Amino acid sequence: MTRLLISRPMTDAVRDRARAEFDTEIRDSNAPMTKEEMVTGLREFDVIMPSLGDAFSQEVFASAGETRCKLLANFGVGYNHIDVDAARDAGVAVTNTPGAVTDATADIAMTLLLMSARRAAEGERLVRSGKWEGWHPTQMLGLHVTGKHVGIVGLGRIGEAISRRCHFGFGMDVSYLARSDKDPGFPVRRSESAASLAEGVDFLVVAVPGGDETRHLIDSKVLAAMKPTAHLINVARGEVVDEEALIAALEAGAIGGAGLDVYEFEPRVPERLRRLDNVTLLPHLGTAAEEVRSAMGHMALDNVAAHAAGRNLPNAV
Ligand code: NAP
Numbered sequence: 001m002t003r004l005l006i007s008r009p010m011t012d013a014v015r016d017r018a019r020a021e022f023d024t025e026i027r028d029s030n031a032p033m034t035k036e037e038m039v040t041g042l043r044e045f046d047v048i049m050p051s052l053g054d055a056f057s058q059e060v061f062a063s064a065g066e067t068r069c070k071l072l073a074n075f076g077v078g079y080n081h082i083d084v085d086a087a088r089d090a091g092v093a094v095t096n097t098p099g100a101v102t103d104a105t106a107d108i109a110m111t112l113l114l115m116s117a118r119r120a121a122e123g124e125r126l127v128r129s130g131k132w133e134g135w136h137p138t139q140m141l142g143l144h145v146t147g148k149h150v151g152i153v154g155l156g157r158i159g160e161a162i163s164r165r166c167h168f169g170f171g172m173d174v175s176y177l178a179r180s181d182k183d184p185g186f187p188v189r190r191s192e193s194a195a196s197l198a199e200g201v202d203f204l205v206v207a208v209p210g211g212d213e214t215r216h217l218i219d220s221k222v223l224a225a226m227k228p229t230a231h232l233i234n235v236a237r238g239e240v241v242d243e244e245a246l247i248a249a250l251e252a253g254a255i256g257g258a259g260l261d262v263y264e265f266e267p268r269v270p271e272r273l274r275r276l277d278n279v280t281l282l283p284h285l286g287t288a289a290e291e292v293r294s295a296m297g298h299m300a301l302d303n304v305a306a307h308a309a310g311r312n313l314p315n316a317v
Pocket of ligand 1 (some may be wrong): 077079096101105154156157158177178179208210214236261286
């Protein structure tokens with residue numbers, strides 16, 4: 001029977017299926033795996049189901065030497081914590097969970113977009129503080145959302161789902177940045193660079209994968225190109241945005257605001273960021289719904305099952 005190590009506690013449905021189908025061990029900690037745990041896991045299990053923060057680096061594979069493990073069935077679509085080249089060199093395949101996360105993550109992008117534009121977090125803090133003095137015509141004026149122009153950095157599965165919500169739900173114009181032309185079935189405009197996309201839009205929404213290629217794609221120059229009223233939304237990976245430059249822009253009031261689900265040095269969120277009222281901060285909630293987390297787990301287990309049966313991996317990366 002396939003020996004499976006799952007690196008975090010799972011939903012009941014995923015845990016029960018894993019135990020029924022495989023010889024499964026589940027870590028009872030939500031902390032990222034230590035180097036020792038990853039090395040031992042690679043040596044002692046056939047498959048590991050890692051997740052965000054489990055840094056399977058070149059060094060980990062080198063330390064493990066000959067691995068019993070032949071598959072990292074990642075729980076999540078983003079796999080920038082795994083060195084895929086080093087895994088391949090070690091004879092370890094990698095799979096992820098695309099699609100299962102798309103709508104939920106797009107919904108969180110819209111949550112942040114609306115909250116940031118309409119100052120919802122700030123307003124909620126005001127009510128909770130007991131200092132709200134009542135409605136008046138010029139109280140807490142935010143940015144009207146309907147009919148604005150959104151720029152999406154990465155028009156892939158999640159980016160397209162965000163664009164549909166913006167186009168059909170809020171009557172927005174949609175521009176985007178990607179490596180190839182996209183046609184979601186309604187008019188969209190492709191930009192040449194992040195800076196040229198940034199300068200024309202009211203909302204800049206980040207939905208590209210993390211990793212070396214996209215690190216600091218949103219830097220001080222891109223932030224400087226944004227309109228002073230525009231909002232930056234990031235549901236991708238923290239490292240795509242230069243967090244220091246973003247804090248400087250928010251402190252200076254150079255942009256209208258920001259809505260963040262992810263952070264450059266997650267879970268550390270700088271005190272300077274937490275002090276600001278013009279930023280909405282969520283604790284990486286993109287896929288945080290029971291049915292979505294179960295769907296992700298089942299997709300990861302489908303890959304484990306395919307591996308165990310010697311079939312093609314449905315979601316190889
Ligand atoms: P996807 O379908 O692969 O889409 C990625 C998009 O980014 C594609 O349009 C791609 O363009 C574009 N892209 C990639 N590299 C680029 C570059 N260097 N410059 C410009 N565009 C680039 O991925 P997805 O399923 O939408 O997921 C996107 C990311 O969201 C994941 O990798 C993950 O990190 C993050 N995520 C976050 C959460 C959360 O909880 N907040 C949840 C799920 C996912 P081409 O198609 O032209 O290559």
